[in-house]
Amino acid sequence: MWNTKKYLASLLFLLYGLTCISQSSTWSLLSLVSYEKKYDESLGMQVDIPTVNPMVMSMDGTEIEVSGYIIPIDGKIKQSHFVFSSFPANLCFFCGKAGPETAMEVFMADGKRVAYSDDKIQLKGRLQVKASDGSSLMYVLHEAVLL
Numbered sequence: 001m002w003n004t005k006k007y008l009a010s011l012l013f014l015l016y017g018l019t020c021i022s023q024s025s026t027w028s029l030l031s032l033v034s035y036e037k038k039y040d041e042s043l044g045m046q047v048d049i050p051t052v053n054p055m056v057m058s059m060d061g062t063e064i065e066v067s068g069y070i071i072p073i074d075g076k077i078k079q080s081h082f083v084f085s086s087f088p089a090n091l092c093f094f095c096g097k098a099g100p101e102t103a104m105e106v107f108m109a110d111g112k113r114v115a116y117s118d119d120k121i122q123l124k125g126r127l128q129v130k131a132s133d134g135s136s137l138m139y140v141l142h143e144a145v146l147l
Helices: 002-019 023-030
Strands: 033-040 045-052 063-071 081-085 103-108 121-129 139-146
Touching: 023 063, 103 121
Parallel strands: 103 139
Antiparallel strands: 033 045, 063 081, 063 121, 081 103, 121 139
């Protein structure tokens, strides 16, 4: 009985905490990832396999707010699909300065196009966690809107 109450109290605390996540701590939470080296036969080499923290997995499908920098896919033009990073382009993980947990793929709501900027911007959208899909980034923000 006591363990059930303790479990429910912990769960409620976790859920409350997730609803109070500020955009400044979103990247901190998303960075709760560990990696294990495993041999990939198709690539013929060791690869890092991510393990996402259960708190992050519980955010899958929820709406989040996050601030960061546009990493353009199609040049520095308006686009509705781009990579979004917690760091500016010169420090992003594609440049070897950070891990893949510091970036996400973004699809804007209704195909709205966002102008490229070197400045930090804020987005809101539905988070998809794809940690086990090695063919894409581990985080995707769907139906994103510019705040």
